[in-house]
Amino acid sequence: MKLRTLITRGLMACAVGAVPLYAAFAAAPPPAQAEAKEEQKAIHILFTNVNVFDGFSPELKKGMSVLVENNSIKEVGKNIEKPEGAYVVDGKGRTMTPGLIDMHQHVMLNPPEGTVSYQTRWDEAAGGAFAIHHMNHNILMKGITTVRDIAGDPLDIAKAIDMGHLPGPRVYSSGGAISQTGGHGDWAGRNVPQEILQNHQDVTQLSQNSWSVDGPDAVTRAARMNLRRGAAFIKVMGGGGVASEFDPLDILGLAEDEVARAVEIAKDNGTYVAVHAYHDESYDRHLRLGTRSFEHGFLISEDMVKRMVTKYKKDKDIVWSFQCFMSINSFGSYDTMPAFFTHEQKLKGVAVGKGARNAAKWMNQHGMFIVGGSDMFSPGLVERIKEDLTCNVKAGFTPAQALKHWTGNAGIVLKWSGPKDPYPTYKLGTIAKDAYADILLWDGDPTHNIDLILDESKLHFIMKDGLVYKNTVVDAEHPYFRPAKAPLTRGQYPL
Numbered sequence: 001m002k003l004r005t006l007i008t009r010g011l012m013a014c015a016v017g018a019v020p021l022y023a024a025f026a027a028a029p030p031p032a033q034a035e036a037k038e039e040q041k042a043i044h045i046l047f048t049n050v051n052v053f054d055g056f057s058p059e060l061k062k063g064m065s066v067l068v069e070n071n072s073i074k075e076v077g078k079n080i081e082k083p084e085g086a087y088v089v090d091g092k093g094r095t096m097t098p099g100l101i102d103m104h105q106h107v108m109l110n111p112p113e114g115t116v117s118y119q120t121r122w123d124e125a126a127g128g129a130f131a132i133h134h135m136n137h138n139i140l141m142k143g144i145t146t147v148r149d150i151a152g153d154p155l156d157i158a159k160a161i162d163m164g165h166l167p168g169p170r171v172y173s174s175g176g177a178i179s180q181t182g183g184h185g186d187w188a189g190r191n192v193p194q195e196i197l198q199n200h201q202d203v204t205q206l207s208q209n210s211w212s213v214d215g216p217d218a219v220t221r222a223a224r225m226n227l228r229r230g231a232a233f234i235k236v237m238g239g240g241g242v243a244s245e246f247d248p249l250d251i252l253g254l255a256e257d258e259v260a261r262a263v264e265i266a267k268d269n270g271t272y273v274a275v276h277a278y279h280d281e282s283y284d285r286h287l288r289l290g291t292r293s294f295e296h297g298f299l300i301s302e303d304m305v306k307r308m309v310t311k312y313k314k315d316k317d318i319v320w321s322f323q324c325f326m327s328i329n330s331f332g333s334y335d336t337m338p339a340f341f342t343h344e345q346k347l348k349g350v351a352v353g354k355g356a357r358n359a360a361k362w363m364n365q366h367g368m369f370i371v372g373g374s375d376m377f378s379p380g381l382v383e384r385i386k387e388d389l390t391c392n393v394k395a396g397f398t399p400a401q402a403l404k405h406w407t408g409n410a411g412i413v414l415k416w417s418g419p420k421d422p423y424p425t426y427k428l429g430t431i432a433k434d435a436y437a438d439i440l441l442w443d444g445d446p447t448h449n450i451d452l453i454l455d456e457s458k459l460h461f462i463m464k465d466g467l468v469y470k471n472t473v474v475d476a477e478h479p480y481f482r483p484a485k486a487p488l489t490r491g492q493y494p495l
């Protein structure tokens with residue numbers, strides 16, 4: 001082999017294996033690396049005079065300073081010494097909250113006509129373009145710095161965001177949701193020929209936003225395929241849905257052995273299963289088999305709520321994920337339902353709206369551990385995502401509780417992804433030492449007046465991962481407000 005070929009192959013091997021190029025040739029770092037070290041000097045931004053909502057406590061901590069170092073919070077306190085060269089942002093008594101976290105989002109399901117049309121009118125490229133538009137304009141730029149994407153496949157979009165190529169929130173995704181044939185993940189048209197369904201039984205649709213699979217082995221394959229692509233947890237369909245065609249709300253979704261297998265695969269990977277389910281029968285099945293995140297649940301009984309609270313208080317390992325706006329507002333009455341729903345879908349929605357008010361009341365009364373997730377997708381809804389928080393207050397929670405569902409509690413559940421956590425280094429959803437620097441500044445106090453979060457002119461500052469995306473407070477030209485590349489925090493991809 002010629003020498004040049006050998007060298008070229010050597011270089012390629014280095015690049016592929018992500019081994020620093022110099023490592024193979026020299027023990028001492030070359031000048032280029034010394035320069036890089038110089039560039040990596042810590043960047044400090046010191047916020048002064050802010051009233052802090054830490055993600056948990058209903059009481060604001062008044063007159064605080066918060067020191068950000070690179071992409072994390074280094075210190076929260078009354079008198080923080082300014083590090084040399086730090087850029088000071090005078091908060092002027094504004095309220096600082098953690099970036100909001102939407103724990104039930106479907107970023108891929110945003111074609112103009114709604115979910116089902118995704119399969120027939122738009123290809124995946126257009127689906128991705130719609131997704132990134134919404135993730136930037138309606139999510140990140142509204143102060144939602146993290147989403148748990150719970151059915152859908154934005155995994156490569158998430159990768160591009162984390163590499164700094166696209167703007168958008170952090171994404172914890174389940175990848176495609178796992179459903180049985182004819183379940184809430186089966187979006188193939190009624191008349192799709194049997195041969196096509198059988199030959200493509202893993203994916204009965206054109207996109208990879210859900211799987212229609214039957215039997216524990218097919219569940220295993222779908223779950224492992226998702227995890228292989230970077231999913232942080234597993235989403236399964238435990239019962240019927242409102243927006244899908246073949247599945248009345250009363251049915252059960254995955255069978256016992258299929259659920260057990262999904263839980264087994266999740267546990268093997270140190271993560272958890274989240275379930276779409278509405279009524280006692282499916283909640284019972286999933287509680288017994290080890291599912292941890294319970295979505296919806298708007299038709300469950302008070303006895304089931306008590307059972308969940310007892311389990312939570314004993315083991316601290318399950319959560320109720322509340323979609324307030326979609327259940328109570330959108331499904332409040334037949335006429336407020338999305339226009340693309342059929343008559344039958346609207347009737348299902350009315351039943352959900354009624355049950356949701358009761359479920360929220362009981363969960364609150366008995367002290368369940370709760371996160372908030374909007375479930376709001378499609379144009380017309382996605383612009384209004386933060387109304388899920390104001391809805392929480394209409395459903396009987398305090399503004400501070402609503403914010404806690406969307407920050408502190410959410411951050412705890414995101415960490416249940418264990419080794420599959422795409423942002424494993426720091427905490428999320430809190431203003432505290434060793435949390436990611438995901439920070440908002442508001443005029444006024446949202447822990448007392450939740451409605452102010454809907455007024456974009458009151459949101460003055462959006463920081464995600466130490467980078468500033470919105471700032472009407474101080475000189476935006478300062479070099480510490482780094483406009484582009486983030487420090488690379490996502491552990492999962494060979495960047």
Ligand SMILES: [Zn+2]
Nearest residue numbers: 104106151375
């Ligand atoms: Zn959903």
